[in-house]
Amino acid sequence: MSWEAVARKDFRDAVRSRWLWVLSALSILVFAGAAVGRLYVGGGNQQEAAALLRGFLFYLKQGTAIIIPLTALVVTYAAITRERESGTIKLLLSLPHSRDDVVLGKFLGRSAVVTLPVLIGFVVALLALLPAASGLDIFVYVQFALLTALLGVVFVGIGVGVSAAANTNQQALVGAGGLFAVFWFLWNFFVTGVNRAATDLFGLSTPDQFRLRLALKILNPIQAYKTLVDSLFMSDLEARIRMFSMLFGMIPNQQAAQALGPELSPAFGDAVVLAAMLLWLVLPLAVGIVWFREAEL
Template sequence: MRDAARSKTTWLTAVLTAVAVLGYVVAHDYIGEPNFPAFVAGLAGVVGVLLPAVAILLGYKSIADDRTSGRLTLTLSLPHSRRDLALGTFLGRTVVVLVPALLALVVAGVVGAVRFGTEGVLWYPWFLLASALFGTAFVGFAVGLSMSTTADRWITLGGLGGYLLLVTFWGGLQSAVLVVLHRFDFAVLQNMPNWALLFRLLEPGEAYARLVRAGFDVDLAGLYVAEGAPLYVSAPAALVLLVAWAVVPLAVGYRRFRASDL
């Protein structure tokens, strides 16, 4: 972790995060409605695209790089277990991803409240928590990926593919599957069956939006709060899904890492 804090990439991504978040504060003047919930919704949109990229960038090579370079040999010659190493890396990377992001969001929140009013401002800590969990989910994914293989191309492919699938294409993919299953009756997209809602909520970004929605009555994740939406797309379900996104890839990656020869 100390290493991560010293690396140039870390600082670069921290600056990037700050610029993007604080830049949005300025941009919201032009593109959003001047009230606080709308501001938070816009901010969530920025976080939803930015934080996964930062988390994957800082995490996807963490253990694999140390392993191929031989730094891991030195670490594990000392009385450290692979489990401690995996957990330490995960925690360390989580901190370097979240600290700059949360600092920037706190500043943005204060400025936002001053400029756009304080409606719903008491829920802002909830928004920070949801953002932190969202970022953690992607750190878990990235570090898990980093433990699962040492082949550079698989790691790069996994990192890039993970981002594209989980952030960019999931919604489209879900819609496509749904439309095919309903024999190209496009009307189904306007009125999704309940199982399809869960399938869509599996996307970390959607789960995150659902959590933000729990605090702010904004135009995010409206699908899941429609009348008659089932329990498994409620905010607690979204919470569970995000935790699973952090833990499951980490556990799978660790199992592979533990069983393999260095």
């Protein structure tokens, strides 16, 4: 298929530019840290070592939640606009590639560039972890690595979608950087504003306010990723309550626990949170494809 050829070329170009090697080294350092902590800090007590691993991964997600999206956007924001500005996009389209093929191929190629280093880092760390790890340790670690790789793919979709819709590198950079700022720094202000407006209009009760805020928080792909990681160590309900905690989850929110009740609604379960993440993969990519079809090159 034509998009496969675009993806292969894009991946080879990334290898030649050494992006893959830099990201692989970074991922090995990040993931191997968990293995080092598990083997050398946890001591000989397997229960204490397992608890240490879980605690390390629990807070490691704060780092991966920044590094992975930012890396994915840096790798992808100019995926198409750079070729438009240089004129090579016309050469690419003169081959048997449609515009849709170009966008999908770029998405697949850049997804490999972002996710392969994550998986390499995970495998290296797993090899160090394996001699002393329990089966549960390994299972949790695999899930953490897969969720982290998925986060990377989601932001590759966002970055490629922005690049397909933008006319210049500068527009793509502003768009990608703006989205990162919204997700990381402005989203909670958005949640608070919508909740306040809805409460003023409809007189929402306290439980309804927390349910609305939770639904809006889940729509943020970074917050969705973090609460799914939390679900590896605790119940779905505890993971959702932790989304309202302060200081990276160190200060719990008792009011949220009371408002959400003893049982979590299926509307806020892990499957729904995962679907919200996947929505951010599909929607920007689809918008970018449609926009790029009509673009003047």
